[in-house]
Amino acid sequence: MTGTGESSGAARRRGRPQRLPIDPTPVTDLGVGVDQRVAWLLSTNRLLGPDPELARRDGFLKVLKEQGVQVDNTRVSRWESGLQPVPGRVVATYERVLGLPEGAVVSVAAGLRRGFGSAPPPRETSLRDEDLTSGSFEGMLDVAEHGDASGALWLRLAEQLHKFDRVFLRKEEWIRLCGQLVEELGVAVGPAYVRRYEAAATMLRHRAAQRPMLRAIGSFVVHPDTQVVAPVLNLLTELPDAPAGDLVLRLLGSEDGNLRRAAASVAAYKVARGHLRGDALGQLETAVLGALRRSDPLDGRLDFFDLAVHLPDDSWERVSGGLRTRRAFGMVTQARATSELVPHVRTVAIVAELAATAQAQTPTQHSREPDPMLRRLLREALLHVHKPRRHHAALVIAASPYAPAVAEQCLRLTGHPNDLLAARAWTVLMRIGxxxxxxxxxxxxxxxxxxxxxxxxxxxxxxxxxxxxxxxxxxxxxxxxxxxxxxxxxxxxxxxxxxxxxxxxxxxxxxxxxxxxxxxxxxxxxxxxxxxxxxxxx
Missing domain, CATH: 1.25.40 (Serine Threonine Protein Phosphatase 5, Tetratricopeptide repeat)
Structure with missing residues (x-):
């Protein structure tokens, strides 16, 4: 199957390449942009990898050319410094050359571009050279529907589906396929989760898959016995339309505390992206006020804290007038001004020590110099007020060679006497392994x-x-x-x-x-x- 042809199998699929609309509004200024983060991820995996030949630029160029990527030293330098966006196809080539799991870096880079890029990510026909045959595509569908697909296969399948603006599957096939992916997303861990999430996000942007995906998400999260909510409900951040927002608002009023917290996190993202209509603000204000009045805003209520920080100014004024303690008011006000959970001056030395120790414990083929990006990512993963920023910063670290050493330092930080820092360390461990x-x-x-x-x-x-x-x-x-x-x-x-x-x-x-x-x-x-x-x- 190619990008301009048609697939096989019971006349299921037919179409031509098309760019689907993607909300281009950036969540917030990253300070160091998406391209620089992707560049850091590629260069650290090369320079800190186990192969000394690939750590050398000329050795790496030689292998790239053997893989069909005809580039010179200048182009690689621009890629690895963030001066030029790296195409997804090149990211996939880095994975292959450096011996990384398929999709491990591609999925992280795609998530950054989709969530924080200032423009829609470029549409690419394929991340790999080979085109799937009719039989192999049918085989992928069968493997996925029966629950035997890896995250890499889910990514490949979503990529192939996304090549076509019309994909014809029987209704029951769409239901089985999307339902299986959502079920797996609820219990997948680490790269298994990240790759499946990117596959699901890609399918949500396809007009044929969107309805069965939404049905699968809704069925999963509203089941009365569901024990895992947030990993699946987060998919609603990918949709700016009213039905997704209405579902989030409905769940925000649920009697289930886990559902409410997960919905608050998604609502915070949607407020930041402008996805929710103005008439939703009253319900958001009520939810924030109810949550922050009951206990310390940072005691298990970070999702509502995040939502409070991203409310419009007039909404926050109405909420702040109903808070019972000056502590809650002061904490949210400080976070709205600085985007951090704790003032920088109180934690700068802790983060600097974590970064320096993790860097010293990570093997390298070169002399060590301080890595400011590692320090920035650690700070965001631990202390940024916005959950998507914390989440994606941790995922970038997880896909880098620093991950094992950072895990060691976060495990040490879980014993810190400051409950907030210790809690944040436990949460970062969930993301980086x-x-x-x-x-x-x-x-x-x-x-x-x-x-x-x-x-x-x-x-x-x-x-x-x-x-x-x-x-x-x-x-x-x-x-x-x-x-x-x-x-x-x-x-x-x-x-x-x-x-x-x-x-x-x-x-x-x-x-x-x-x-x-x-x-x-x-x-x-x-x-x-x-x-x-x-x-x-x-």
Whole structure:
């Protein structure tokens, strides 16, 4: 199948290349732009990679030319300095030449351009040289529908579908395909999640796939027993239209706390992008006021804090007048002015030490010089007020050779006496992975006594890719029946469910309804997805 031809199989698909509309409005000024971040990701993977020949520019140029990329030293220099945008096809070539998992860097770069670029990303016919045959495309569809696709295959499939403005699949085929992708997205971890998310975002931009994707997202998140919401609901940030906004507003009024928090995060993004209509502001103001009046804004309510920061000035004035404490008012006001959760002066030394230590612990073929981009990304991942900025900064680090060393430093930071810094460190670990330190993560999580941190720590246990020792699984199963905080019970079930613990079978027959239904949901969904080609890649 080619970009100008047609696919095969029961006259399913036919069309020609077309650019679909993408909202070009940048979320906010990145300071250092998207091109510079992509350039840093490519150059660090080359310079800090294990092959000394590829770390040398002339050696790398030679291999690029062997891959059919005819460029000179000047062009590579402009790519790796961010002076010229790097085409997705070249990013894919870097992956192949450097021995990185397929789509690991492509997906991160695509997410940056889609979320923060000042213009729509360029439409490319293909990221790879080969064109799929009719049989191989049909084979990909079958593998994906049956739940056997890797993140790389999902990316390839979405790329092929996106080449055509009309794709003909039977209704039940679209439902199975989109439903399977959304189901996998709910339990995928690390590169497995990032690659599937980019595949889903690509499919959402296709007119034929958008309706079944929205149906799959809605069915997943509104199921009464759903235990994982945010990873799937975040897809609604990709759609600027009214139906997506209406669904977010409806979920913002849900009685389920997890749904409300996830919806608040998506609403903050949509407010920043101008996706929500003006008549939605009243509901947003009510939600923010209700959340920030009940407790410390940074005590488990970061999503509402983010939403408060991105409300228009007149909306914030109305909300601030109803807050009970000057602390909440001061924290949001400071964040609205600086875009940081904590004033820079209080954390600059901590971030600088984290970056310097991580850089020193990362092997290199060259002399070490301070890496200001690593420091910037660490600061954003830990302390930026806007969740998408924190998320994507962490994903860039995760796709770089610094990831294992940064994981070590974040694990150390989880013991910091400042609860906010410790909580942020636990969350960054969810994004960048554990760098082979899963045993330390489990031990630290099992011994975490601070209530505001325990749930985040347990979520990390669930995302660990090395498995859960039987004694730990038994202890967690015993704990879930005695925990008083709903957040702790939910996180413990998450840990057991993502690890596929056999103890779930007994919990699925527990007298307590929320435990019984939560365990049953996990038994039905199965454990976490870690793509085999990406495990340990960082």
């Amino acid at each position: 554990h760098g082979g330190r899963e045993d330390k993560v489990v031990r630290r999580a099992r011994t975490e006594e601070r209530p505001t941190l325990r749930a985040r720590a347990l979520v990390n246990v669930g995302m660990a890719c090395a498995g859960l020792p039987e004694e730990d699984a038994t202890a967690l199963a015993d704990a879930v029946t005695t925990q008083q905080r709903p957040a702790d019970r939910h996180a413990t079930l998450f840990a057991l469910g993502m690890q596929g613990a056999t103890e779930l079978k007994a919990l699925a027959e527990h007298d307590q309804q929320d435990i019984r239904r939560g365990a049953s949901w996990w038994l039905e969904r199965g454990p976490a997805i870690h793509d085999a080609d990406a495990v340990g890649a960082s």
